Amino acid sequence: MLEFRxxxxxxxxxGGQEVNVLQDVSFTVDDDEFCVVVGPSGCGKSTxxxxxxxxxxxxxxxxxxxxxxxESIVSSDVGYITQDANLLPWSTVLDNIMSPLEIRGVPKAExxxxxxxxxxxxxxxxxxxxxxxxxxxxxxxxxxIARTMAYDPAMIYMDEPFGPLDAITRTVLQETxxxxxxxxxxxxxxxxxxxxxxxxxxxTVIVINGQPGSVKARIPIPLSRPREIRHLAADxxxxxxxxxxxxxxxxxxxxxx
Amino acid sequence: MSAxxxxxxxxxxxxxxxxxxxxxxxxxxxxxxxxxVSIGQVVAILAILAIWQxxxxxxxxxxxxxxxxxxxxxxxxxLQTHTMWTDIWVTAxxxxxxxxxxxxxxxxxxxxxxxxxxxxxxxxPIIAGINGIPKxxxxxxxxxxxxxxxxxxxxxxxxxxxxxxxxxxxxxxLSISPMLVKLFQVMGAKRGYVARKVVLPSLSIPIFAxxxxxxxxxxxxxxxxxxxxxxxxxxxxxxxxxQQFDSAGLxxxxxxxVAMVLVGMRIxxxxxxxxxxWQKQDHGR
Numbered sequence: 254m255l256e257f258r259x260x261x262x263x264x265x266x267x268g269g270q271e272v273n274v275l276q277d278v279s280f281t282v283d284d285d286e287f288c289v290v291v292g293p294s295g296c297g298k299s300t301x302x303x304x305x306x307x308x309x310x311x312x313x314x315x316x317x318x319x320x321x322x323x324e325s326i327v328s329s330d331v332g333y334i335t336q337d338a339n340l341l342p343w344s345t346v347l348d349n350i351m352s353p354l355e356i357r358g359v360p361k362a363e364x365x366x367x368x369x370x371x372x373x374x375x376x377x378x379x380x381x382x383x384x385x386x387x388x389x390x391x392x393x394x395x396x397x398i399a400r401t402m403a404y405d406p407a408m409i410y411m412d413e414p415f416g417p418l419d420a421i422t423r424t425v426l427q428e429t430x431x432x433x434x435x436x437x438x439x440x441x442x443x444x445x446x447x448x449x450x451x452x453x454x455x456x457t458v459i460v461i462n463g464q465p466g467s468v469k470a471r472i473p474i475p476l477s478r479p480r481e482i483r484h485l486a487a488d489x490x491x492x493x494x495x496x497x498x499x500x501x502x503x504x505x506x507x508x509x510x
Numbered sequence: 511m512s513a514x515x516x517x518x519x520x521x522x523x524x525x526x527x528x529x530x531x532x533x534x535x536x537x538x539x540x541x542x543x544x545x546x547v548s549i550g551q552v553v554a555i556l557a558i559l560a561i562w563q564x565x566x567x568x569x570x571x572x573x574x575x576x577x578x579x580x581x582x583x584x585x586x587x588x589l590q591t592h593t594m595w596t597d598i599w600v601t602a603x604x605x606x607x608x609x610x611x612x613x614x615x616x617x618x619x620x621x622x623x624x625x626x627x628x629x630x631x632x633x634x635p636i637i638a639g640i641n642g643i644p645k646x647x648x649x650x651x652x653x654x655x656x657x658x659x660x661x662x663x664x665x666x667x668x669x670x671x672x673x674x675x676x677x678x679x680x681x682x683x684l685s686i687s688p689m690l691v692k693l694f695q696v697m698g699a700k701r702g703y704v705a706r707k708v709v710l711p712s713l714s715i716p717i718f719a720x721x722x723x724x725x726x727x728x729x730x731x732x733x734x735x736x737x738x739x740x741x742x743x744x745x746x747x748x749x750x751x752x753q754q755f756d757s758a759g760l761x762x763x764x765x766x767x768v769a770m771v772l773v774g775m776r777i778x779x780x781x782x783x784x785x786x787x788w789q790k791q792d793h794g795r
Contacts, residue, residue: 308692326695333696339689343711343788352707353697384788404697 255282255305255408255442260314261465262300273465274300277314280459280468284407285438289455291445293502296466298444302412305442306333318408332401332409336416338393340385346372346396347381353404371399375429391422395429402433408440415450427453427482435479448502452494453482460501469501576757584758585765598766600742601732604660605770608667609728615668616675617717621709623676624683641673645731649738658739667731674727675720682716683709715789718782725774729767744770 262275274297282288292298303309305316307326316323318331340349347368354364372381375395385393394414401409415423427450434441445451451458452474460470476490485491559578566577576584588594623630623637649666656662686709694704736745744766751759 306692306696308696326692328696328698331696333693335689335693337689339687339693341690341707341711343714344707352694356694356697356699356703386788 254284256317258315261312263312276465276467278468282442284440287441287456289443289451290459291451292461296461298461299412302410302444330407332406334401334411334414336413338397342385345382346377349396350400350403367403371403375399391418411443413445424483453485573755576761580758581761585762588762597744597747601744604663604732605728608664609671612668612671613675616672617679620676620679624680645669646734649734653739663732663735666735667728670727670731671724674724678716678720682713686712714785721778726771729771
């Protein structure tokens with residue numbers, strides 16, 4: 254379980270002034286919940302993830318991860334999938350997927366077998382000997398998802414993982430992610446600026462807006478699973494949710510764009 | 511349609527399928543092009559040599575510029591003498607030792623300064639200041655410290671090589687993706703793992719850039735050292751030839767130096783191809 258308790262984050266500008274990026278943010282992510290944080294650019298949602306991972310310290314408040322206050326880099330039983338695939342360019346797909354297993358001291362034969370299994374699961378079975386530079390952006394992203402799933406962390410943080418991809422690849426990967434998550438439940442905290450993606454994936458959508466960013470709404474998504482993302486746009490329930498969430502995003506959005 | 515044909519002409523993997531490699535007609539066009547370039551190079555070199563041969567004696571006195579024919583025959587004669595090979599061996603030792611010492615210290619100091627912020631804060635301006643010295647001006651000092659033998663030349667060469675290598679590695683350290691390092695820390699990697707699997711491979715490109723740039727620099731250091739004071743070495747031989755107005759010998763010495771540098775570069779390229787194999791695979795993303 255992950256809990257944000259009245260978290261505020263301040264940064265110092267180069268001019269020496271203090272700017273609040275996040276203000277009094279509180280919410281919880283339950284075990285095995287797919288929680289999506291959505292908000293316009295500049296609302297501090299990526300900062301939220303960095304705080305949760307302990308990559309930067311909170312200014313006020315507390316973040317509690319599995320009963321422990323986050324004070325330094327969280328590295329036990331968590332996965333992190335970033336906007337860029339962040340693969341090792343000098344390692345093959347298989348070696349990339351094996352690296353967290355190697356860190357965990359899994360014996361060589363076993364980590365090979367596990368990595369192969371995950372490469373197959375994300376559709377990279379034929380490409381295990383390729384280098385990242387030989388893969389398309391979508392395939393690199395598949396590889397980074399396989400790398401995280403391979404060591405089976407209980408919680409995964411995802412920072413706009415499908416942001417740089419084209420619409421078709423994005424939809425296919427969202428479906429892949431949901432299928433993986435349905436067979437192997439995990440707690441996911443997923444950051445995005447894409448409303449459709451937020452509704453399509455999440456059990457819960459948390460809307461962050463404003464400067465400094467604060468929680469505007471916590472909206473449960475009652476859409477039944479498994480969901481067919483490519484046909485969601487025609488679903489009336491989806492359209493209602495979309496309109497509702499937009500209403501929380503509207504104030505202040507013009508000033509950003 | 512035409513876009514699809516174009517995308518098929520390079521071997522890139524796109525979601526789900528491996529796209530066919532180059533067609534044979536393109537390969538034969540590539541071969542023709544390379545052949546044309548090679549012929550052009552040979553013709554250009556022959557033309558330069560012909561002009562040199564033509565003006566030697568006729569326009570400019572032969573004792574100033576010699577001529578290709580006498581330089582070639584001189585080089586062949588010299589390479590049959592024992593003393594020339596002694597000179598080459600001495601210069602080679604100075605070159606290899608000076609290069610190796612400069613490279614090793616350049617890499618170590620570069621990594622150290624790139625990883626400990628306090629050290630780089632203190633020492634960066636000092637290193638920049640020392641680098642400001644025209645290093646050739648230190649040759650007499652090295653002679654005083656290390657004597658007439660090979661070590662004064664080794665010191666001169668390594669002094670030049672060090673700075674080139676250091677700046678390459680230091681800048682390489684600064685350009686390592688912090689995100690990649692953080693990601694591995696979240697995955698649970700300890701410092702040693704990050705150093706071996708992320709930092710060192712990231713440095714391979716700046717290190718090889720430095721290794722290549724440093725071969726001719728090391729030769730400059732060695733030859734300057736031999737010019738100042740020596741009794742053996744290719745630089746010493748060239749100086750002797752100059753003092754005896756033996757321009758053919760002088761050019762032969764220079765040819766030998768160039769050959770030695772080229773051999774060094776070949777060795778570095780050979781190693782580079784084995785280490786940076788992953789980079790060659792990189793056809794457009």
